[in-house]
Amino acid sequence: MKKAYAVLLIVVLSILGACSNNEETAAPEDKKNVKEEVIDKELEEAKAKFEVLGDIPVPADNTMTxxxxxxxxxxxxxxxxxxxxxxxxxxxxxxxxxxxxxxxxxxxxxxxxxxxxxxxxxxxxxxxxxxxxxxxxxxxxxxxxxxxxxxxxxxxxxxxxxxxxxxxxxxxxxxxxxxxxxxxxxxxxxxxxxxRTIVIADTAFDRYLQGEEDAISADAKDGMKLFAGEAGCISCHAGPLLSDQNYHNLGMSGDDGRFAVTGNEEDKGKFRTSALRGVAHTSPYMHDGSLETLKDVVQYYNEGGGNHSNKSELMKPLNLTDREVDSLVGFLESLSGELPKAETPKIP
Missing domain, CATH: 1.10.760.10 (Cytochrome c-like domain)
Known part of the structure; x- marks a missing residue:
């Protein structure tokens, strides 16, 4: 009887030990799942801030044929x-x-x-x-x-x-x-x-917005979160066009920009926010073409822009890491799509 009891005790302890080990093994996985849920939530919140481009507006007095x-x-x-x-x-x-x-x-x-x-x-x-x-x-x-x-x-x-x-x-x-x-x-x-036929609307990012989860890379998704969050790019590059259609001074000197049109001192050095679809095809960048690559552009913003006296208050150092800069570049590249073709016609 004592022998049987001892065997039974060993079996029970073994089962309890296995349960304990299973719980310990499961715990990190549970933590991982919780972490993944947090990341997905951040991603979905960022994604919700963007829109597909939609059809190009056509004025009533200039219909397309x-x-x-x-x-x-x-x-x-x-x-x-x-x-x-x-x-x-x-x-x-x-x-x-x-x-x-x-x-x-x-x-x-x-x-x-x-x-x-x-x-x-x-x-x-x-x-x-x-x-x-x-x-x-x-x-x-x-x-x-x-x-x-x-x-x-x-x-x-x-x-x-x-x-x-x-x-x-x-x-x-x-x-x-x-x-x-x-x-x-x-x-x-x-x-x-x-x-009006020179349009880029079907980019990898647009396909992602429409539900194709693998259309852009994990790096580009990280860049999207930075763009819509910590880096604050979406403050100006917002809406379907990814432009607020407004004018901002980014700290560059040597050109009065919008001031030449309005005559308002507050417009000195301001230029229109560029739309971003197709951006990888359009180097060099900025109104003076002074930035050669998309990485140069992101780094310029990361450093807080130049020293123009009328520089926008939005232009502040971002303190992004090299990896974060690369992620933002990856996101911008996902917006680029294919260039529309336009073969040279026969000129009369």
Missing amino acids: DEKIELGKKLYFDPRLSGNNVQSCMSCHAPGAGYGDGMAKFIGFEGFNGPRNSPTIINSGYYDENFWDGRAGSLEEQALGPIQSEVEMNQNLDELVIELNGVPTYVEEFNKVFNDKISADNIAKAIAAFE
């Missing part, structure tokens, strides 16, 4: 739009250069050295105002700006209309598209219609 888009494309690539018949819109906004020119600052009429970087036309139709300083209130107004500028294309609009009227194919196409003659207004509408 295939014929109008094709006419606008021909005009966009046609060097007749410059005073010396050398430069076209494409010269500074080339499809292969992210619809910019790949240079820090543009080269204008007969070699003029421009003061600013050529902004990409990717998603430009979503902006309320165009150019770095917002001097154009519509894409149509923007289309005519560089054509008339003495330092960009230097073409008189009245002379351009006369020149295009000498091209029978253009006369026929304008009549077909607008039921009207060639005019500066119709030139602007055609070019703007083409530019």
